[in-house]
Amino acid sequence: MNDNIMTTDIHEMISHWLKTPKNGYLGSDYGNDLAIFKQALTSNDKNAIQEIISNMQTDIQSLQGCEISIKNPGLGDSITICVDGNCRQHTLNYMD
Known part of the structure; x- marks a missing residue:
């Protein structure tokens, strides 16, 4: 992850x-x-998830070279995305 970006x-x-x-x-x-x-x-x-991660890295260039994982703990639209070990819960919808 770029050290200048939190x-x-x-x-x-x-x-x-x-x-x-x-x-x-x-x-x-x-x-x-x-x-x-x-x-x-x-x-x-797993292949489709990896393609999504690749698209995300293309769109958000700060993510290039980062280790990214996506997990859905069975909580509906709630997912966990980890970037270089730093995880945060996100919601999968176009409007929050």
Whole structure:
């Protein structure tokens, strides 16, 4: 993780990314596809989850080179994302 950026900043960037629909900005494919994300978690599809992480790293360049894991502890839309061992709970929906 970039030493100049705080862990809270990173997780705020992730939270923003999670809340932004794919192609949510004109001329950019920034954001995530909630349906695909939820399906990957529900089916525990490790390849699909890795692709989501890769897309997140592409969209949030501060995450490039970071170790990222995503876990769904069976709490519905609540997920845990860890970046270089720093974990935070996030909500999977476009509106909070």
